Amino acid sequence: MTMRFLITGGTGTTGSRVASALDAQGMSVRVASRAPGPGTRQVRFDWTDPTTHAPALTGTDGVYLVPPIGDTEPARLMVPFLERALDAGVRRFVLLSSSAIAEGDPGAGEVHRALRQLAPEWAVLRPAWFMQNFVTPGHLHAESIRAADEIVSATGQGRVAFVDAGDIAAVAARALTDERPHNAAHLITGPRALSYAEVAEAVSKVSGREVRHRSVPVAALRERLVAAGMPEAFARVLAAMDDGIAHGSEDRVAPTVERITGRPARGFADFAAEHAAEWARPQ
Template sequence: MKDILILGGTGKTGRRIVQRLHSAGLPVRTASRSSGFDLGDPDTWASAFDGVTAAYLVEPDLRAGVDRQARFPRLVTEAVGAGVRRLVLLSAHDVGKAGDDHPLKAAEQAVRDSGAAWTILRPTWFSQNFSEAFFLPGILHGTLALPTGDGRTPFVDAEDIAAVAASALTEERHDGQEYQLTGPRAISFGEAADLIGRATGRTIRHLDVDPDSYVERRVAEGVPRDVALLLTDLLVSVRDGGSAALSDGVERALSRPPRPFEEYVAEAAAAGSFSSAPAS
């Protein structure tokens, strides 16, 4: 077997996939901005795909510009032309229901039309967003202020996403599959805050906020307005009940149920992940 390439190999899912493949004794390498790979610069692509037969793709970033997003089909074409024979794409939950202008819709189609074996992963909100991403500042300050109301969503553990991806990169049985990935039950952000508070011995509350106020706060923090609007729409979808559905993707892919949110919280609390901001 030639190399397996993990784009975004230092990210929440990428580094976990790398760990799993390393543990299995498989040849794996990573490509990220820190290693000189840039979706916006085609000159960096050839060296990344040289000698690779399977690749995990995580672009286009929804925060990226239109030009960069439009390069993704070209990236897929060049990957297959370089000898990549299996592609696993990290997409987003319910992209299949999105409009044609959604950037990940074009990314999914490029993978399907590539001529390579492919698998598409569509996870819902990551559990690790509370300990490794944009919900952590609220956890650290004791108030998770989000426009989500009492809406519920089945947070999925990044460990489960990584397990599905690692299997899809190495096993033919996943070829042509689209996996909607969720946790085993839908919970509210208030319940998530309570579970983290009990595990850490701290008082953490969820505060429902007005969507427009949330957009302005994020813009004031330096987030581009279009990105703030996109994130707010996703959070309001939770409030409106649009993100509560459970899916069987993890069980179909791994023949086991997904990890519950409580298990993630216990492990993250024991590791001190709710105590400080992640290293940059």
């Protein structure tokens, strides 16, 4: 049976990959967008405009939920949407959260709790930090590598099991389409925890650059994020997460990708080799 899905954040790092994974299974996919392109499968959707919600949900079996970017209180928008979706007959939901956010924590943790309490079929994805953060245009790590041959964080020697967004999407697609609902939170990581200095070394090895990691105080990182245009409240959250990494909060590896998809999670060395050209200096 062909299932029908609404993908919020459908043009983003994980959403676009989830849509592609569902396409490969022959599913019907509707991509949420604030400005849908004509002649595409995109549908108008804005978290802050409830009038866009019902049309986007029409005929939908499941929803991939990506919190609005930069919002430190997503539950105020997402929980009412969840209730509308349930009223419209949607049964299955998969929420993108973070390995740094537990159920009930401020932010996506509040949505996690509401989902578990309200939805009959659900899964919460709690991925570690994305490998794509080091290559995606506009991301501070990617831009600082290209502009200054450095990665700036407040993580010290702390380690993270960085994960490929493609692996996150593969788990999401299974959570959306498996006959039996997962009804669980999935910690999703890469196969090995690395310090940011080790990431810089891996990028240097394939890119022809001498990239280094520069660790700064938490307050300095917060100021750097604000200077880059990030809202103060969100910058505080991200800087605090870096401090957590420095104290070991992300130094862990989970077998989730292989357990759910049947294949190992991708390592950072393979990721770096594939994206070497994106870090290479212009000729």
